[in-house]
Amino acid sequence: MKHILPALALLALSLNTHGGQQNDVTAAKSAIKEFAGALQAELKTAMQAGGPVAAIGxxxxxxxxxxxxxxxxxxxxxxxxxxxxxxPGNVPSAWQTAVLEKFEVRKAAGEDVGSLAWSETASVDGGQEFRFMKAIPTGGICLTCHGVTIAPDVKQQLAALYPEDRATGFSEGDIRGAFVVTKSLD
Ligand code: HEC
Known part of the structure; x- marks a missing residue:
């Protein structure tokens, strides 16, 4: 009987921690949905209104x-x-690089890119941080600016704005990158 109480307390604590992360995952997913939706809408409107060169802006x-x-x-x-x-503002940190590499391994093992996600609670500077990442699949429309063959005017505009551009050569279905969500838990 003696060790049941501590065991129960531990169980409650772990359930609570788990529940907390579950809430954060749900919140992160809905924030990403909003971000992705707004981006897609802006991109589509700009592409239709002024073509890809204007959409780069x-x-x-x-x-x-x-x-x-x-x-x-x-x-x-x-x-x-x-x-x-x-x-250059979208370079992944060390832990983000590790997760992106894990996503590539999971994709190679047959997982659907659209559902690749990952989360953890990490210790940072004496505090706790919730971290969530979700893979971004490359769709057909993305190839205009991220594909193998890119129109000369698009290429020129990209080179002018991003001299160190590494985001070309993708095919449909590739992992283009990932959304990252972080939240301090202190
Ligand atoms: C009109 C050109 C254009 C199209 C089409 C386009 N992108 Fe991009 N993409 C860009 C530009 C420009 C940036 C750099 C944005 C910045 O400076 O933050 C970028 C950046 C990104 C990034 C951030 C990582 C990085 O490489 O800097 C991701 C992820 C991304 N695009 C995914 C997509 C996906 C997925 C699609 C298709 C749904 C898409 N893009 C379509 C031009 C485009």
Missing amino acids: VCNTQAPQIAEEVSSAHGMKLSRVSLKNRS
Whole structure:
């Protein structure tokens, strides 16, 4: 009987921790949905209105701005990263690189790219941080600016804005990168 109480306390604690992370995962997923939806809508409108060269400008200015807006609305930090990044602002950190590499392994093992996700609670600077990542599949429309063959005017505009662009050569179904959500738990 003596060790049942501590065991129960431990169980309650672990259930509670798990429940907390489950809530954060749900919140992170809905923040990503909002971010992705807004990005896609902006991209589609810009492509239809002014073509891909004009749409590059939208990605360039709107993507970071939408990320910021959704982040502050949800009390979580949202960003996009890639092993082959276009913007120097989207270089993955060490743990993000490790997760992106794991996603590639899981994809190679047959998992659906659209449902690749990962989460953990990590210790950082004496505090706790919730971390969530979700893979971004490369769709047909993405190839205009991230594909193997890119129109000369698009190529020129990309080179002007992103001299260190590494985000070309993708095919449909590839992992283009991932959404990252972090939240301090202190
Ligand atoms: C009109 C050109 C264009 C199209 C089409 C486009 N992108 Fe991009 N993409 C960009 C630009 C420009 C950036 C850099 C944005 C920045 O400066 O933050 C970018 C950045 C990204 C990033 C962030 C990582 C990085 O490489 O910097 C991801 C992820 C991404 N795009 C995914 C997609 C997906 C998925 C699609 C299709 C749904 C898509 N893109 C379609 C131009 C485009």
